Amino acid sequence: MFYKAKLALTFLVCLTSVVAHAQQRNANVLIVHPAVGETINKQEKITYGLFPYYSADKFQEARFLRFLAADSARSTITLQTTFRNGKERSQPFTEREFEDVRNQIERNKMLADSLGQTYFVELIAGSSFTGVLVAQRETELEFTITDLGRITIQKANIRQLVPLTPAQAQRGWEPVGNGTRMFFAPTARNLRKGEGYVQNIDIIFFGANYGITDNFSLGVLFPLVPGLGGVLAITPKVSAPVSEKFSVGAGVLYGRAFGFxxxxxxxxxxxxxxxxxxxxxxxxGLGYVFVDGENESTPVVVVGGATRVSRRFSILNETYITNEGFFGLVGGRIAATRLSGSLGFLYGSYIGGIYPAYVEVAYRFGKTK
Structure with missing residues (x-):
C-alpha cells in the first residue's frame, strides 16, 4: 500500500510539473507600456498609480501574461503579482482593462515628464486654480500656487488638467467656452452637458442654446421686434469626437414664420x-438650403475658424461660398468666463466693401468649464 501511495504521489507531482511547463510554454509576457517593460516594480506602481487594490507597502512586482489555448485560437490575459512576503496572486484582465492600464501609464507618464509645467486645474466640486506641478504620487498631485504655496490634490478629485504655455501662464487663463461656434456658424464641437448660453444679436435677435448631453444640444432663435406675425427658429445639433482634436457633427437651422x-x-x-x-x-462645413420642403440643388460651403490670442481676446472668421460668389464675417470676441461680446465685419465678392454687421453679447450659464 505504501509503495502504491508513493507511486501515485510521484505521478501527481510529475503531472503537475508537466502542466505547469505546458502553461509556461503557452504563456507570453505582455509589455503594457515601454515605460515599465516586462516587469512592473514597486516604484513604477507608485509613479503611474497602478493597481490601487494592492498596497504599495506589500507590493513587490507584477507582470502581464497572455495564455494561449491549445488550438491557439483563444487567449486570456492574467496579471501575475508577487508580494514582498513571497506570495503570488493571479488576476484575470480583459482586453479593455489591459488597455486602460496602458492609457493610465501614458497619462501619468506625461505628468511625470511635466514636473515644472503650469496647469489649469478643474476639480469635480467645481472650483479651479492655476498652479505649477511640483510632485506626483500614487494617488495625488502637488502644485505650487502663487500666494498660497503648496497644495496637495487627490487625483480622484480632478475633473481636468489643462497644460498652459508660458505665455498663457504669464497672462492668466480661464475657460471661455467649448468652441461650439464661430460668429453665427456652428463648429462640430458641442456644448457639454449642462453648459448653455443666451445671446443677443444685432439688438433685434435673441437666442439660447443648451447642452442636453455631451453630444446633443438644442437652441432657439427669434426676433424681439413686435409685429403682426412672428418667427421662431430651432437649432438642434449632434456631434461626436473622432479623436481628441477632431470632431464631426450635423444639425439643422429651421425657422418658421407665422402670421400674415x-x-x-x-x-x-x-x-x-x-x-x-x-x-x-x-x-x-457643407449645407443645403430648403424652403417649404423643397431643397436647393447647390450646396453652401462654410470655411472658418477661431484662434485665442490673449487671455480674453479671440480672432474669428466664417466664410460662406455659393455658386454665385462668397461672403462672410471677420472680427473678434472678448470673453470672460460668463460674459462675452463679439463684433463681426461683413465682406464678400458682391458686397463692395467691408462693413460692421454683427454685434453680439452672450452670457454663459450652467457648467462653464
Whole structure:
C-alpha cells in the first residue's frame, strides 16, 4: 500500500510539473507600456498609480501574461503579482482593462515628464486654480500656487488638467467656452452637458442654446421686434469626437414664420467637421438650403475658424461660398468666463466693401468649464 501511495504521489507531482511547463510554454509576457517593460516594480506602481487594490507597502512586482489555448485560437490575459512576503496572486484582465492600464501609464507618464509645467486645474466640486506641478504620487498631485504655496490634490478629485504655455501662464487663463461656434456658424464641437448660453444679436435677435448631453444640444432663435406675425427658429445639433482634436457633427437651422395669413418654413441642413480645441480650431462645413420642403440643388460651403490670442481676446472668421460668389464675417470676441461680446465685419465678392454687421453679447450659464 505504501509503495502504491508513493507511486501515485510521484505521478501527481510529475503531472503537475508537466502542466505547469505546458502553461509556461503557452504563456507570453505582455509589455503594457515601454515605460515599465516586462516587469512592473514597486516604484513604477507608485509613479503611474497602478493597481490601487494592492498596497504599495506589500507590493513587490507584477507582470502581464497572455495564455494561449491549445488550438491557439483563444487567449486570456492574467496579471501575475508577487508580494514582498513571497506570495503570488493571479488576476484575470480583459482586453479593455489591459488597455486602460496602458492609457493610465501614458497619462501619468506625461505628468511625470511635466514636473515644472503650469496647469489649469478643474476639480469635480467645481472650483479651479492655476498652479505649477511640483510632485506626483500614487494617488495625488502637488502644485505650487502663487500666494498660497503648496497644495496637495487627490487625483480622484480632478475633473481636468489643462497644460498652459508660458505665455498663457504669464497672462492668466480661464475657460471661455467649448468652441461650439464661430460668429453665427456652428463648429462640430458641442456644448457639454449642462453648459448653455443666451445671446443677443444685432439688438433685434435673441437666442439660447443648451447642452442636453455631451453630444446633443438644442437652441432657439427669434426676433424681439413686435409685429403682426412672428418667427421662431430651432437649432438642434449632434456631434461626436473622432479623436481628441477632431470632431464631426450635423444639425439643422429651421425657422418658421407665422402670421400674415399663413405660415412658411425654411432652413438649412448641414454637416460639419472641426479640427482643434476650444481655443484654436478650424471648421469646414457643407449645407443645403430648403424652403417649404423643397431643397436647393447647390450646396453652401462654410470655411472658418477661431484662434485665442490673449487671455480674453479671440480672432474669428466664417466664410460662406455659393455658386454665385462668397461672403462672410471677420472680427473678434472678448470673453470672460460668463460674459462675452463679439463684433463681426461683413465682406464678400458682391458686397463692395467691408462693413460692421454683427454685434453680439452672450452670457454663459450652467457648467462653464
Amino acid at each position: 395669413g399663413g405660415s412658411s418654413g425654411a432652413g438649412i441642413g448641414y454637416g460639419v467637421a472641426t479640427y482643434g480645441g476650444a481655443d484654436h480650431n478650424a471648421t469646414l
